[in-house]
Amino acid sequence: MIDMKTHLFVILIAGFFASCGGKQAEPAKEAEEHHDEAPSNVVSLTEAQMKTAAIQLGAIEMKNLTTSISANGMLTVPNQNKAFVTALYSGVVRTLTIQPGNYVRKGQTIATIVNPEIVQLQQSLITVNAEISMSEIEERRQQELVEGQAAPLKNLQLVRTRLKTLRAERAGVQKQLATLGVSAGGALTSTLRVEAPISGTVSTVQAQIGSNVDASTPIAEIVNNSQLHLDLFVYEKDLPRLHDNQVIHFTLTNNPGKEYDAKIYSIGTAFASASKTIPVHAVVSGDKAGLIEGMNITALISIGTAVLPSVPSDAIVTHGGLDYIFVKTAAAAPVEHHEGEKAHAGEEEHKEEEGHAEAPGVSFERVQVIKGASDVGYTEIKPVKAIPPGAQIITKGAFFVLAKMTNTGGHEH
DSSP states (O other), X not given: OHHHHHHHHHHHHHHHHHHHHHHHHHHHHHHHHHHHOOOOSEEEEOHHHHHHTTOEEEEOEEEEEEEEEEEEEEEEOOGGGEEEEEOSSOEEEEEEOOOTTOEEOTTOEEEEEEOTHHHHHHHHHHHHHHHHHHHHHHHHHHHHHHHXXXXXXXXXXXXXXXXXXXXXXXXXXXXXXXXXXXXXXXOOOOEXXXXXXXXXXXXXXXXXXXXXXOTTSEEEEEEOGGGOEEEEEEEGGGGGGOOTTOEEEEEETTEEXXXXXXXXXXXXXXXXXXXXXEEEEEEEESOOTTOOTTOEEEEEEEEEEEEEEEEEGGGOEEETTEEEEEEEESOOOOBOOOXXXXXXXXXXXXXXXXXXXXXXXXXXXXXXXXXXXXXXXXXXXXESSOOOTTOEEEEEOHHHXXXXXXXXXXXXX
């Protein structure tokens, strides 16, 4: 009796699991079929949708575009337009009339230093002038004695030699004082003026009042931005397309709102450091407002014009890091039916029979492209797949179509 009950219990359990397994198999199959279905690149729009989104159609055109090379670089000032302000003689800074950002003119006094040794140079000049005066008197006296045969010629020659030495010494002292900016015939002074060697803007001030400076200690640095240069770095493959006087358009990397111009004047003949780039030097032309040394820039080097397949820049949309355009196609977008739709299938068929079917839409295929040069509102494209000649594309409103496609997962519901 126990064996019969046990046998019956086993049969009931096996039947239960078998029925459960049968119910789960069908959804799993449906999920697998749904997973294997690839997303579509075709989207359909009704005439009403196209009108609402102001979608416009056009074609791929052959446009004469300006081609260019993209490069990065930095603004620099040539060394002849930068200067350290130094004192020609050691001393202690007494006055300092500049600060960073001030504009100074060449020859303008920006500081004064004091050194008592300058007085000694002036005293030496006074002494030499007195000795020269006495030597000139002695020369005339010896000349008269020699003419009257009252003195040997040797004495006259010694006086003349002494006079030449004193005159050479005076010329040296005068040159020193003139270099220091001290008047040779003025009153004795121990103060020297320090002048700006070039015109420009003061970038740094290293000295302060009371500091001891000499010829090797810069007091300040002046930079003249009127001759800004552009140092670019281009790749080896682009080098054959560059030449002198080539026009460059560039913007500041951190402030791309304004465009500036430059012109190439020198192309490097060796690679820069360990990189595989060649330095290209250009001089900035036109407006230089807002430009200072050390700014990073992004440049486009014009290399000519070419007739290229192009579309309006607004026709290109970006999704997932790739660029696309929408091409009109005869293929229809696939339709996915849900349970609610299946329930009303009979009702829809009945409406279609009565003449209430929805008007057919226009289908567009999303085609990946590679962007090229951009100019005058058009961008060169290289389609990844062939596009039939004369095919219509969306030139305006492509973003709306992309949003519709990505929001519906590529299906019309």
